[in-house]
Amino acid sequence: MFRRSFVVASTLAVLAGAVHAQDLDALKADTRKNALPVLPKVVAMMQETVAEKGAIEAIPVCKEKAPLLLKEQSAKTGWDMRRVSLRTRNPERGTPDVWEARQLADFNIRAANGEKIETLEAGEIVTENGKQIYRYIRAVPVGDVCLKCHGAPDKIEASLKSQLAKSYPHDTAFGYEKGQIRGGLTVKRPL
Ligand code: HEC
Secondary structure (H helix, E strand, C coil), X not given: CHHHHHHHHHHHHHHHHHHHHHXXXXXXXXHHHHHCCHHHHHHHHHHHHHHHHCHHHHHHHHHHHHHHHHHHHHHHHCCEEEEECCCCCCHHHHCXXXXXXXXXXXXXXXXXXXXXXXXXXXXXXXXXXXXXXXXXXXXXXXCHHHHHHHCCHHHCCHHHHHHHHHHCCCCCCCCCCCCXXXXXXXXXXXX
């Protein structure tokens, strides 16, 4: 009798595990579908604005447009979405929490081990304030256009640099190279 209930219990546990893994895959796919399209939109907007109006005029793309697009998507989905980085320009908005910092550090290790940074991501169900939520984070790569404002400080136009210095006294988001990880797009969704 004991043996039988043990077998039933462990079979159920295995089944539950299988369903769980499927749920996680579905959650990840759905999160990607709703969150990731924002990334290429911001890059395209940045490229266009820099080309047409110059880098100083493109500051609002990273400062206002990107957060706005995420806010709109948050309103549509009911999920919390933001950009974070281990080296922030705006620490008030972009400082990662412990989970995010851990994933970003792990992304750097995974990239050093040869994973493509464009597809680096992590997703996990965690308990926050007694409730289960799904957390997802995707690496944001540094492309050519990003270097105008996040590249080596000595390569950044003086007028642009002083403009940035005025708004961001604690800026550590310089010195990036193409192909590095600038930060992450992070999502928290209630379950
Ligand atoms: C024209 C200048 C400019 C360019 C070009 C630029 N950024 Fe930014 N970036 C900023 C500014 C300004 C902020 C601070 C925004 C704020 O106040 O929240 C910022 C913030 C960020 C943040 C939020 C985290 C933080 O450091 O505060 C990320 C992520 C980011 N940029 C990624 C990128 C990527 C990726 C590119 C290239 C596609 C890019 N940026 C190009 C000016 C720029």
